[in-house]
Amino acid sequence: MTSGVPSRPGATVVRVAPDVAAIDKEFDYLVADRDATRVAVGTMVRVDLHGRRVGGWVVATGVTPPDGVTMQPVRKVRGVGPAADLLELAGWAAWRWAGRRAWAMATASPDLAVTALPAPRLRAPAPPPGASLPVDVSVLEPGALTVARLGPATDLTPVVAAVAQRGPTLVVVPSHLRASVLAGRLRRAGADVALLPGQWAQARAGAGVVIGARAAAWAPCAGLAAVVVIDGHDEALVQEQAPTWSATAVAAERARRAGVPCLVTSPCPPLELLAAAGAPSARLLSGDPAAERHGWAPVEVIDQRDSDPRLGLWSQRVVAVARGGGRTLVVLNRTGRARLLACNACGDLARCERCGGALDEPGDGALRCPRCGLERPTVCASCGSASLRRLRIGVARAREQLEALVGAPVGEVTAASTAVPDTPVVIGTEAVLHRVERADTVAFVDLDHHLLAPRYRAGEQTLALLARASRLVGGRRRGSGRIVVQTRLPDHPVVKAAVAGDPSILAAHDAPLRAALRLPPVSALAVVSGPGAAGYAAGLQALRGAPVEVLGPDRDRWVVRGPDHRVLCDALASVTRGPGRLRVEVDPSGV
Secondary structure, X not given: OOOOEEOOOXXXXXXXXXXXOOOOOOEEEEEOHHHHHHOOOOOEEEEEEOOEEEEEEEEEOOOOOOOOOEEOEOOEEEEOOOOHHHHHHHHHHHHHOOOOHHHHHHHOOOOOOOOOOOOOEOOOOXXXXXXXXXXXXXXXXXXXXEEEEOOOOOOOHHHHHHHHHHOOEEEEOOOHHHHHHHHHHHHHOOOOEEEOOOOHHHHHHOEOEEEEOHHHHHXXXXXXXXXXXXXXXXXXXXXXXOOOOEHHHHXXXXXXXXXXXXXXXXXXXXXXXXXXXXXXXXXXXXXXXXXXHHOOOOEEEEEOOOOOHHHOOOOHHHHHHHHOOOOEEEEOOOOOOOOOEEEOXXXXXXXXXXXXXXXXXXXXXXXXXXXXOOEEEOOOOOOOOOOEEEOOOOHHHHHHHHHHHHOOOEEEEOOOOOOOOOOOEEEEOOOHHHHOXXXXXXXXXXXHHHHOOOOOOHHHHHHHHHHHHHHHHOOOOOOOOEEEEEEOOOOOHHHHHHHHOOOHHHHHHHHHHXXXXXXXXXXXXXXXXXXXXXXXXXXXXXXXOOOOEEEEEEOOEEEEEEOOHHHHHHHHHHOOOOOOOXXXXXXXXXO
């Protein structure tokens, strides 16, 4: 245990937020005279706390301690940390996603200690010709959110370059690979680019464009003039572990606080993003409809309604496509998807008549919808047959079957794969769409597993996969690229939207359904789970005035619903967490 130092007149005292997950308090420490000029709000330090040395951030300087108090000294000044505005944003994010500030402050900090900053490099990319822009960025307003709906294969480099003419611009993309590619293009256009996370110090000092993946929403950007989020619909922009924060929401709030425009692009904006764009201080932009359609690849639909579910996965058309040459990706995703039931008599899928989800058979002699909870007898709604067959599909077995049918080697890719096989045909989960940068054909051999997944966002998530596939094959502009889908639901709004290259078809279908079921964006949701969830849920139920609705338990989880995020997050913050591990997921993706 180290001894403290008595406070003295004129001493530099700072307030420190420790980097300890279980502690959300601040403590005062004395700064040595030799370090006084190196300490400012955001500086990263090491201090003694409860008998151990921990990291932390200075959140206030010039603190006046009580007279005669014996204080612990700051043991080490590690270096430059987040700017003061990001520390304030961290407090908002802790409220918004029901977590501690430490996770946000850690995300906003460099991976390695930064003791000095380089000279600023603020050169913007060369402005693109006005005619080459797919959307007019001159209408962007300070402090306002703008959502631009653009085709999946649209080149967004000119858009980013045009926005960067305003000054230092923060750009957030779904993956490190895409960030690296876009950074290279902007550099070739003459920009000084800081690519995160490696060039954090340059971003803190000043750069014309700061770009990175999800964590870049917290990246420093000296003199911030604009924010751009590319593919705001992409789930890679949302943290899977609690707190389940969204880079799109963080970027939009950061831009609002800084009074700079925020542009979010997406080929298929989800309803929550459309609702945000419909707010008084926001707007939705669309480019030329014909150009947008050209960004979507041609879609060939193989109607499986008349096929016998006992005959297997592979239609003659899909096999012919795989034999046809070129790079073919076959997507087959079971992980986390609905287990489909099909009628042995007529072949129709067992679907919920209320929400359209896939019905499951939990084993109690009834069919149940995991999405909305509806139950009905185990009979086919189309023909009345009581003989239903569970369709089970595995990627490994499917690869063996396809290889035998094609007569050539077929590669396999899953989330655990470290490399993409160098074969003309590759089959895998949706991970294959993120491991390959170009293809001639993408085939979804069981699209219904995606369409009928037991989540209210299943349609939007499926359309996002089709948008990603369109980007891989180059949209309609390349001419030969295509998407092939096998489905028993050829009239599903997702299929219609992809065929037409018009995502508004799905939005028009889902909006009234979400409203009827009181699902986002007409409400805000959180899921609480873990050993401490029962007591926490009881505390939420006991809140005066019942500001939120607590549903459950269902498999040891409770769903908490509020009319909006302000009410929901206030309620989550007002209940004291008891003993036991507690997981709180705001805006859960698995509901």
